[in-house]
Amino acid sequence: MDASASILFSGRFSFAANPAPNLMPNEEPSVDRKTLDDRQKMTELERLRHSCAHVLATAILRLWPEAQFAAGPPVENGFYYDLDLAHRISPEDFEKIEAEMKKEIKANHVFERIVVTREQALADAASGRLGGLAERPGNPSQFKLGNLADIPAGEPISYYRNGDFLDLCAGPHVMRTGNIGAFKLTHVASAYYKGDEKNPQLQRIYGTAFKNKTEMEAYFTMIEEAKRRDHRKLGQEMGLFALDSEYVGPGLALWLPNGTAILEELEKLAKETEFAAGYVRVKTPHLAREKMYKTSGHLPYYADSMFPPMILPMENEDRKNFEKLLLKQGQLRSGLAAAGHQGAFEAEDHPLHRQGLESAQPAVADVADALKEEERLAKAIGEFRSHGRYYLKAMNCPHHHRIYAAEPRSYRDLPLRLAEYGTCYRYEQSGELFGLMRVRALNMNDAHIYCTAEQFAEEFRAVNEMYLKYFQIFGLSKYQMRFSTHSAAGLGKKYVNEPALWHQTEDMVRRVLVESGINYVEVANEAAFYGPKIDVQVWSAIGREFTIATNQVDFAVPAKFGLTYRDRDNTDKTPLCIHRAPLGTHERFIGFLIEHYAGNFPLWLAPEQVRVMTIGDEAPLVDYASALVRELRAGQVRVKADFSTNKINGKIQEAEKARVHTMLVIGSRDLEAGNVSLRRHGHGNLGAKPRAEVVADILAAIHERRA
RNA sequence: GCCAGUUUAGCUCAGCGGUAGAGCAACGGUUUUGUAAACCGUCGGUCGCCGGUUCAAUCCCGGCAACUGGCUCCA
Known part of the structure; x- marks a missing residue:
């Protein structure tokens, strides 16, 4: 993130500089605040909440003077302040913290802005004065020091002071603490300093604040309404789905008859729509050999997000051949060692391999030849191993690529649009599972469109139009298209190393978006590893933000699978591939619909009509x-x-x-x-x-x- | 995965160092009805799992699991 945003707010900002017109003001996408100018655009309510964060810090220091503070920004529905404190703050502490906050508000201190030199700021942080009520010898303001380091040279450094509490802060604030009409602490959580997993974990105290009590009460009433709409609650009440973590597993949803009715209506809609748009349907298994994901390139990038492989025992003949190779490899390495070659080979843990190693082999005549042979053996051994490893698929594309490869293709066959409601399995981290919205088994409204570069724009546009058609059916008016591009720094690591293709395809996508007059935001460094993408974010009636649909360009993987078509000029060319999932997954889409309709489905979707x-x-x-x-x-x-x-x-x-x-x-x-x-x-x-x-x-x- | 909290009947929730309670649901009857609850009765729980402290643990302590709120992540 931009360093200047980190003066006080190291975390994520949840309001945007350029709200898209189709969004409600409090439903803007989260974008980092880029400049000091942007910060001055804080709304009155945001200033109030930000000020309340300072009041919170003041109160906590009255109770625990040793507390160290990191960042305390306003967020969508309130504010938080991150702090480090040996005492674990629990909701039971809220009452006494709030009592101290009330005193600070009643005191009606002015929020005074003080501009200082960097030297002064460094000295105050070292003395523990910053984010404190007084100097705290031996307890420097370590996080404020860290924040100071992020402020670019030449940018003004400012403090805000209310009563005794002095904080490094770019502001802005309300005039006085007394301007905070109503507030409430809501929950405690933990957060990493500057949002980085490698940094220490801090306690994050969340609260909300409003101009007056009436507005705050309206907010809490809304929260109650939101709880009633929660898809997990409605899903149980209406018998839509069950999450049986004990017998089936966490994140593996069971679709009950009522939920299945909805699911099948959605599939019917998708099948009709896709049929009309010239798609053909395919059906693929839920797992594939390791070779599939090595070839696609998914394994090195996403192995952590896949269920670990199941390993099949080798057949007799295979095993014999495999063991012969291991013995041979051991012998060869032994020979190489005898010839004085100290190669750094990957260790093999197998009795036959060791037997080979321990055999007294004559020195090899030609080290270069022997090394070539060693490489061949290592590769063959790897292939034997890999052959028996099967992964549950985390995505359908490789299977579809193999369907493409199953027949020779001509330019006359393109665009080829392969559609499937494919079931994928992703090993999401346990803490990330969330009702139906984040699961480990997902039914994806998937399709892959193989086309030529000339056909690309038209196909991509048609996909976007399909999205809009669906959104109309579901009365979905609040959404945001997010165009994710690569970053030069990530080439070869996070992204395939094809800079020219990246720019070319990104230009194509941008042109389609502009020409179709689609409202979008562009975000760098969030593309898929194989190409740029458009994600569609929606906000559920409860205000939860979700990526519901995706439309991705893939200029890399078809080549890895050697996919080609015979062109007019009788040469073989590699097609482009568009990955698209307008209805996302059943799990997330239905979870979203439950909250969207508050369980009151239109007749065609209602489980019991x-x-x-x-x-x-x-x-x-x-x-x-x-x-x-x-x-x-x-x-x-x-x-x-x-x-x-x-x-x-x-x-x-x-x-x-x-x-x-x-x-x-x-x-x-x-x-x-x-x-x-x-x-x-x-x-x-x-x-x-x-x-x-x-x-x-x-x-x-x-x-x-x-x- | 990390931090914190939670886990009692199918559901919503009481309760307590001496092995448990309500409402709804379910089941069995009675009831023959006009737009959001007719009545009576019955059943239902190894108090998440494992271990420890104790004469005695659902309750106190520890570990684990799941869930919730966040963080990180999200092809």
């Missing part, structure tokens, strides 16, 4: 209702019957709680008139209507995927 209930269970009523159920079921409607003798109020309450989309009540009056009484979840009783009309409308609404 219709429930037919009778008032009483007398035979003619049940016959009439049964016929209705059969008719709906014949129309592929997910319908259930409740013909029990419970009171109609009770039946309705049950159906409402289950969020059944459409409730059809049938009593003797309806029977006589050939009607059904219609009720919709969230809309109440809509009155009696002719049966045929209601059925036709239900079928039409499902077919049209009406919102």
Whole structure:
């Protein structure tokens, strides 16, 4: 990150300099604050929250004068301050910390800005004065020293002082501590200093602050509403999915019948849309040999994120050949040693290899030849080993590449669009698992488009248009396209070392985005290792930000697999590949939809679309209702019957709680008139209507995927 | 993976150094009903797992696991 941003705020900023118009003000993407000028653009509320962080530090120092502070910025819904303190602050401490904060606010101290020289700042940090109430001999402000080091030469250095508390800070602040109308500490967490895993872990105290109590109460009411919409809670209530970590494993979701209904509706939508867009469907296994991921280049980059391989025992003949190689290798190395060659070979731990090593081999005649032979043996041994290793696939692309390779391809076959709802497995770190949003087994709305450079722009544009079409269906208006490019520094490490291709493809993507008038932000150094990409970020109704879809260029991996097509000029050329997943994964997309709709799905997605209930269970009523159920079921409607003798109020309450989309009540009056009484979840009783009309409308609404 | 917190019946949650309780759900009856709960009864728990302290542990201590909130990460 830019060093100037680190004066006080070493962590991540959660407000942007250039908010995209389709975003709500408090839903801007997180972007590092680049300059002091940017900082002056802090909103009034952000200043207030930032000031409250200083008040928090003041209070903590009153209780624990030895505390060392690092960074205390405003964040999306409040603020935090990172600190180092032997005492572990727990929520039980909040009350007394808040009491001290109230005193500081009541004292109504001025936030005084003081500009100092670097020498002065270094001296104050050394004495422990910075981020303290007084000088603290023997307890220098170590993190402030670290922050000072990040301030570029020539940039002004400023303090802010409220009462006794003096902090290195670029500001800005509110005028007085008394301007903080309402605040509350919310939780403790831990964070690495400057966000770097290698740095010490600090305690992070989070809080929120508002101009007044009313606004704060509205915020907490909103939080309560958000908890009700949480996909984990709704998922359980509605019987959508289960996470059985004991028997199945953490992050491995089980789709219950209700959730599967949604999942299959999404697949149906994707299949229809992709069919219309000229995709063909394929189906591939969930695992592949190690060679696949060595070739694709994924293994060196992503081995940590893959489940470890399963290792198959070798067949008899293979084993014999393998052991012969090991013996031979040992002997060869022994011979090389006898010839005085001290090669640094990879150690092999095998009895036969050792037996070879210990054999008294005559010195080799030609060391260069012997080394060549050694290299060949080592490679062959590696291949034998690799042959029996299978990995669960973390991505579908290599399998699709092999489908491409399964037949000779002509330029006439391109673009070739291979689509699959592929199941991938990723070994996400345990702490990163999160309901359905971050899982270890995922069903991806995947496809790979193989095309020529000339076709690329059109294909890429079509993919982006498909995204927009989907977003419209789901009434998704808040999203942000994020264009991720490479960094020169990462070439050969994080990114394949093809600088010309990077620039070429990045230009192509940028042009498509500009020409389609798509609103996007460009971020450097976040591309995939094989090419630039566009991620689509959405904000769930709860305000959680997620990458829901992705559209990536791949100019590297097809070549690694030797994929070619025969062009007009009768030469073989390598196709470009577009990886795209507009609906992301079922897990994340449905998790998102649950929160988006608060569990109140439109008819076409609702797990239980219709429930037919009778008032009483007398035979003619049940016959009439049964016929209705059969008719709906014949129309592929997910319908259930409740013909029990419970009171109609009770039946309705049950159906409402289950969020059944459409409730059809049938009593003797309806029977006589050939009607059904219609009720919709969230809309109440809509009155009696002719049966045929209601059925036709239900079928039409499902077919049209009406919102 | 790291820091902190949490884990009691299918769900939501009480409770306590002397091996447990409510509501809802489930199940069995009774009830024949007009748009968000009719009534009665029954069942249900190795108090996350393993170990320690104690005459006695669900409760105190330690380890592990899972979950939650963050951090780091996210092809």
